Amino acid sequence: MLIIKKPSLLINESLCRRNIRLMAAKALEIGVIFRPHFKTHQSALIGEWFREEGVKAITVSSVSMAMYFAQHGWKDITIAFPVNILEIEDINQLASEINLHLLLESVETALFLSGNLTLPCGFFIKIDTGYHRTGIEASNIGLIDRVLLAADAAKLSFEGFLSHSGQAYHASSREQLLQIQQAATEKLLWLKKRYLPEYPALLLSVGDTPSCSQLPLPAGIDEIRPGNFVFFDVMQMALGSCTAGDIAAALICPVVAVHSDRNEAVIYGGAVHLSKEQTLLPPYQQPVFGLVVKWHGTKWDINALLGKVSALSQEHGIIQLTEEGSKLQVGDLVAVLPVHSCLAADLLRKYYRPDGRAIETMNS
Amino acid sequence: MLIIKKPSLLINESLCRRNIRLMAAKALEIGVIFRPHFKTHQSALIGEWFREEGVKAITVSSVSMAMYFAQHGWKDITIAFPVNILEIEDINQLASEINLHLLLESVETALFLSGNLTLPCGFFIKIDTGYHRTGIEASNIGLIDRVLLAADAAKLSFEGFLSHSGQAYHASSREQLLQIQQAATEKLLWLKKRYLPEYPALLLSVGDTPSCSQLPLPAGIDEIRPGNFVFFDVMQMALGSCTAGDIAAALICPVVAVHSDRNEAVIYGGAVHLSKEQTLLPPYQQPVFGLVVKWHGTKWDINALLGKVSALSQEHGIIQLTEEGSKLQVGDLVAVLPVHSCLAADLLRKYYRPDGRAIETMNS
Numbered sequence: 202m203l204i205i206k207k208p209s210l211l212i213n214e215s216l217c218r219r220n221i222r223l224m225a226a227k228a229l230e231i232g233v234i235f236r237p238h239f240k241t242h243q244s245a246l247i248g249e250w251f252r253e254e255g256v257k258a259i260t261v262s263s264v265s266m267a268m269y270f271a272q273h274g275w276k277d278i279t280i281a282f283p284v285n286i287l288e289i290e291d292i293n294q295l296a297s298e299i300n301l302h303l304l305l306e307s308v309e310t311a312l313f314l315s316g317n318l319t320l321p322c323g324f325f326i327k328i329d330t331g332y333h334r335t336g337i338e339a340s341n342i343g344l345i346d347r348v349l350l351a352a353d354a355a356k357l358s359f360e361g362f363l364s365h366s367g368q369a370y371h372a373s374s375r376e377q378l379l380q381i382q383q384a385a386t387e388k389l390l391w392l393k394k395r396y397l398p399e400y401p402a403l404l405l406s407v408g409d410t411p412s413c414s415q416l417p418l419p420a421g422i423d424e425i426r427p428g429n430f431v432f433f434d435v436m437q438m439a440l441g442s443c444t445a446g447d448i449a450a451a452l453i454c455p456v457v458a459v460h461s462d463r464n465e466a467v468i469y470g471g472a473v474h475l476s477k478e479q480t481l482l483p484p485y486q487q488p489v490f491g492l493v494v495k496w497h498g499t500k501w502d503i504n505a506l507l508g509k510v511s512a513l514s515q516e517h518g519i520i521q522l523t524e525e526g527s528k529l530q531v532g533d534l535v536a537v538l539p540v541h542s543c544l545a546a547d548l549l550r551k552y553y554r555p556d557g558r559a560i561e562t563m564n565s
Numbered sequence: 566m567l568i569i570k571k572p573s574l575l576i577n578e579s580l581c582r583r584n585i586r587l588m589a590a591k592a593l594e595i596g597v598i599f600r601p602h603f604k605t606h607q608s609a610l611i612g613e614w615f616r617e618e619g620v621k622a623i624t625v626s627s628v629s630m631a632m633y634f635a636q637h638g639w640k641d642i643t644i645a646f647p648v649n650i651l652e653i654e655d656i657n658q659l660a661s662e663i664n665l666h667l668l669l670e671s672v673e674t675a676l677f678l679s680g681n682l683t684l685p686c687g688f689f690i691k692i693d694t695g696y697h698r699t700g701i702e703a704s705n706i707g708l709i710d711r712v713l714l715a716a717d718a719a720k721l722s723f724e725g726f727l728s729h730s731g732q733a734y735h736a737s738s739r740e741q742l743l744q745i746q747q748a749a750t751e752k753l754l755w756l757k758k759r760y761l762p763e764y765p766a767l768l769l770s771v772g773d774t775p776s777c778s779q780l781p782l783p784a785g786i787d788e789i790r791p792g793n794f795v796f797f798d799v800m801q802m803a804l805g806s807c808t809a810g811d812i813a814a815a816l817i818c819p820v821v822a823v824h825s826d827r828n829e830a831v832i833y834g835g836a837v838h839l840s841k842e843q844t845l846l847p848p849y850q851q852p853v854f855g856l857v858v859k860w861h862g863t864k865w866d867i868n869a870l871l872g873k874v875s876a877l878s879q880e881h882g883i884i885q886l887t888e889e890g891s892k893l894q895v896g897d898l899v900a901v902l903p904v905h906s907c908l909a910a911d912l913l914r915k916y917y918r919p920d921g922r923a924i925e926t927m928n929s
Contacts, residue, residue, distance in 0.1 A: 206651040207629065240879055262880045263833075265571065282880055283821040285833045286896045287570040306822055309895045334881060335822050335831050367878065457647040458670055458699050467699050469627075469649050473911045477841040514731065515604055515907055516626045516646055517698060531673045532650045543879055547837045548912070 202499075203557035205534055208454045208470040210549040212432075212560055213500070216449035218250050220430050224413065225254040228425055231418050236260050236279060238408060238428025241543045244552070244562040245273040247431065260408070260426040264288040264295070269563035271299050279406075280304060281363065281426060283327065283335055286313045296320040302360060306337050308344075308351045315353035324352065325363035325406060328392065330385035332367035339388035342395070361404035361423070362392050369411040375441060382412045386419040393421065414442040432542035435492050436480045445492070445503040450552070451536040452545060453496055454518065456529050464522045466508070466529050468493075470537060471516040476544035485509060491537040493520050499555040501536035510537060566863075567921035569898055572818045572834040574913040576796075576924055577864070580813035582614050584794050588777065589618040592789055595782050600624050600643060602772060602792025605907045608916070608926040609637040611795065624772070624790040628652040628659070633927035635663050643770075644668060645727065645790060647691065647699055650677045660684040666724060670701050672708075672715045679717035688716065689727035689770060692756065694749035696731035703752035706759070725768035725787070726756050733775040739805060746776045750783045757785065778806040796906035799856050800844045809856070809867040814916070815900040816909060817860055818882065820893050828886045830872070830893050832857075834901060835880040840908035849873060855901040857884050863919040865900035874901060 203209075221237075228235035237251055238260040248259070248270060258277040261267045267278045268291060279302040284292070295301050297320055305311050306327040314322070326348060329336030337344050349359060366385045372378035389405045396403055408426025414437070418425060432450040433443040454470030479488035490513050495505035507526030512519040518537070520526065529535065539545040546552065550564040559565075567573075585601075592599035601615055602624040612623070612634060622641040625631045631642045632655060643666040648656070659665050661684055669675050670691040678686070690712060693700030701708050713723060730749045736742035753769045760767055772790025778801070782789060796814040797807040818834030843852035854877050859869035871890030876883040882901070884890065893899065903909035910916065914928040923929075 206649070207627075263571075282833070283831060285570070285819050285821050287819050287898075307895055313896070333827070334876070334878065334883060335824075455649050455651050457649050460699075463697070467647060469646070472840065472842075472908055476836065477908070478836075512698070514698065515911070519698060531671055532677070534651075544836055544841070547879070 203553055203555060205453050206455070208452055208474045208549075210546060210552045211451050211453050211501075211536070212552045212554055213449045214250075214554055216447065217247065217431060220433065220447060220449060221251055221254050224427060224430050225256065227413070227418065229255075233418060233422055234258060234404070234424040236406070236424050236426050237431070238262070238281065238426050239270060240266065241428040241431050242546060242562070243269075243564065244560055245270070246560050248273060248275065260428070264291045266563060267295055267301070271295060276300055278302070279325070279363075279426070281365070284310050284314065286310060286317075289313075289317050292322075293319045296322045304363060305348055305352065306335060308347050311348050311351035311357070315351065315356055318356045321356055321358060323358050323360045325361050326359070328362045328364045328389060330364040330366050330388050331381065332365060334365075334367055336364065339392055345392075359400055359403065361400075361406060362389055363406040364389060366407065366409050366412060369409045370436075370440065372411065372440065375415060378411055379416055382416055382419060386422065390421045410437060411440050411442045429543055432546065434542035435482060435489065435538050435540045436478070439480045439482045445538065448538050448542075450542045450546065451494075451501050451538050452491070452549070453534050453536055456531055456533045456535060459529055459531060461527065464527065466520045466522055466526065468518040468520060468535060468537070469516060470518045472513045473515055474545065474548055475510070475513060475518065475537065475539050476541055476548060477513060478541035478544055480540045487511065489540065490518070491539055493526065494536050494538065495525075496534045496536040507535055567917055567919060569817050570819070572816055572838045572913075574910060574916045575815050575817050575865070575900070576916045576918055577813045578614075578918055580811065581611065581795060584797065584811060584813060585615055585618050588791060588794050589620065591777070591782065593619075597782060597786055598622060598768070598788040600770070600788050600790050601795070602626070602645065602790050603634060604630065605792040605795050606910060606926070607633075607928065608924055609634070610924050612637060612639065624792070628655045630927060631659055631665070635659060640664055642666070643689070643727075643790070645729070648674050648678065650674060650681075653677075653681050656686075657683045660686045668727060669712055669716065670699060672711050675712050675715035675721065679715065679720055682720045685720055685722060687722050687724045689725050690723070692726045692728045692753060694728045694730050694752050695745065696729060698729075698731055700728065703756055709756075723764055723767065725764075725770060726753055727770040728753060730771065730773050730776060733773045734800075734804065736775065736804065739779060742775055743780055746780055746783060750786065754785045774801060775804050775806045793907055796910065798906035799846060799853065799902050799904045800842070803844045803846045809902065812902050812906075814906045814910065815858075815865050815902050816855070816913070817898050817900055820895055820897045820899060823893055823895060825891065828891060830884045830886055830890065832882040832884060832899060832901070833880060834882045836877045837879055838909065838912055839874070839877060839882065839901065839903050840905055840912060841877060842905035842908055844904045851875065853904065854882070855903055857890065858900050858902065859889075860898045860900040871899055
């Protein structure tokens with residue numbers, strides 16, 4: 202049994218496993234490769250829960266994360282982040298151990314790798330489908346061709362096009378999400394058609410939790426890489442990707458002050474635990490930093506809403522209380538459903554199951 | 566010599582020591598106790614730099630942080646956070662080792678401590694001077710008296726009133742900041758006058774970096790507890806508490822992509838390094854997540870502004886480039902002045918000096 206005295210991230214293993222199982226089944230049903238993004242949990246143990254659902258290939262967001270999961274037996278890893286050429290030694294080390302896939306979007310990086318890779322390696326070209334964070338515009342065939350030309354075929358084998366439609370996080374309705382997905386898919390399918398004759402094995406890889414959770418997977422896509430769905434969070438709930446009952450991670454926090462005159466409580470649990478991520482969640486007018494529900498000692502109860510986290514400083518969280526929350530007292534523990542579980546998990550670096558068993562991560 | 570391949574927090578030791586020296590001198594000049602808040606750096610080594618300036622008493626924001634600094638020889642510590650009664654065992658342990666000062670704001674906590682403290686301990690009453698995060702309204706004499714009554718005098722010795730005018734962070738001019746300070750000071754002085762006859766040794770303790778940096782310290786205040794000034798950051802710069810040249814911490818990040826068509830570069834350096842804190846900084850119209858300047862291998866150059874961080878995701882930072890920034894190439898390193906150095910330092914957990922010597926923290 203876990204004794205909680207300080208902010209602690211609890212994982213509901215059965216919810217987490219169900220989230221994994223449902224996404225794996227969805228991928229299997231339409232026959233796409235399921236290559237989940239492990240940046241959300243960063244944990245070897247939770248990785249095993251994916252392995253039990255048949256997952257063999259994964260996505261990570263850094264060379265360090267690839268090395269951690271390679272050490273834990275993962276043999277097929279895509280680093281879905283533009284290659285950081287300063288880490289070439291570790292990349293070469295990884296290429297000698299596993300089936301490694303890199304992400305390219307510039308001639309400079311392709312030339313550097315051609316000159317510095319010591320072993321063959323696969324790569325995807327990152328396509329910007331409208332998020333405008335990274336990647337080459339799908340229409341920029343000239344640049345795509347130059348990258349392909351710069352990538353010495355003896356060392357770098359082209360495997361396909363990869364995109365992340367982060368703009369899906371700005372969709373305000375399922376219709377808008379569908380439009381975003383359709384526009385992105387159209388661009389990728391156009392590229393596939395164009396390059397398939399020369400590269401008959403090329404894949405289209407996409408991945409964001411809102412689209413993968415809410416929409417049917419479009420035809421012609423070969424691989425999905427969602428990550429957040431393993432825990433979900435209040436942001437995904439606001440986007441319609443999950444319900445509160447699907448959220449598999451909660452920060453358990455002690456109440457340290459109650460201010461009944463303004464229906465507020467203060468918890469030990471702040472920006473260094475939850476991150477400063479906020480989201481708009483109807484019916485609230487102001488952005489929230491988390492939803493606060495009852496903690497029963499071994500599980501949280503989403504049907505007992507105690508309030509919302511309305512403000513955060515370094516270690517403090519301010520809760521706007523519901524009527525049920527008004528009964529809270531100093532020394533009580535509450536469960537906070539985080540707005541962004543990826544960032545909260547990264548901040549906590551070690552999680553727990555209600556029976557007290559720890560879940561270690563690469564940062565523990 | 567430090568070889569940087571991944572996002573790394575660099576500390577300019579001489580700037581850091583100068584920031585400490587100036588604040589210590591300001592406190593000494595008017596004869597107030599300088600009890601700096603160590604939550605910003607969380608580092609035993611940087612603590613020594615304070616000790617060399619004559620600091621003997623410190624502030625922390627958690628029981629864990631108090632234990633860390635107690636282990637590193639600090640004998641006089643205020644935990645400026647409402648007592649988390651679940652940590653009573655550690656509090657008792659601390660009270661046996663050091664001169665410990667707690668923060669009370671409720672009868673419930675005072676009663677709990679009266680029944681559960683095993684050794685005598687000092688306490689301050691937290692006063693809400695307008696921030697409305699924690700504390701008792703200065704005018705609520707009834708509650709203050711009840712807390713004093715509930716605090717068993719054999720165990721809990723009342724030492725004074727403590728406040729944190731966090732609303733100073735919302736001041737848009739020095740005049741407004743001065744008004745905030747004056748209003749807060751007035752409330753505290755009124756309390757001092759009222760309770761001094763009964764508690765002739767009582768102290769007034771205040772502390773926020775904007776007021777302590779920008780304004781003369783008001784008469785009647787006995788102790789200051791600023792913290793952020795040790796590193797400063799872009800938020801303090803926006804508030805007028807420092808210039809870019811005073812900022813003593815920067816995140817050194819590799820450039821992984823350049824998008825000349827939209828004057829952007831992408832760095833390896835995201836929300837898990839800088840936090841999602843943002844601030845308004847003229848002349849920019851949109852909030853910034855950091856300022857990007859040139860890195861010369863052993864120091865950063867604030868006169869070579871390369872851009873601003875306009876967006877962050879988990880590991881990515883997007884830089885809107887200046888003309889000088891447009892020369893950046895994949896594989897270059899840049900220095901990011903963080904918006905909130907407390908959160909960035911907490912995220913990195915280990916810092917470096919340009920010669921490669923590490924600065925360990927309680928989270929290293």
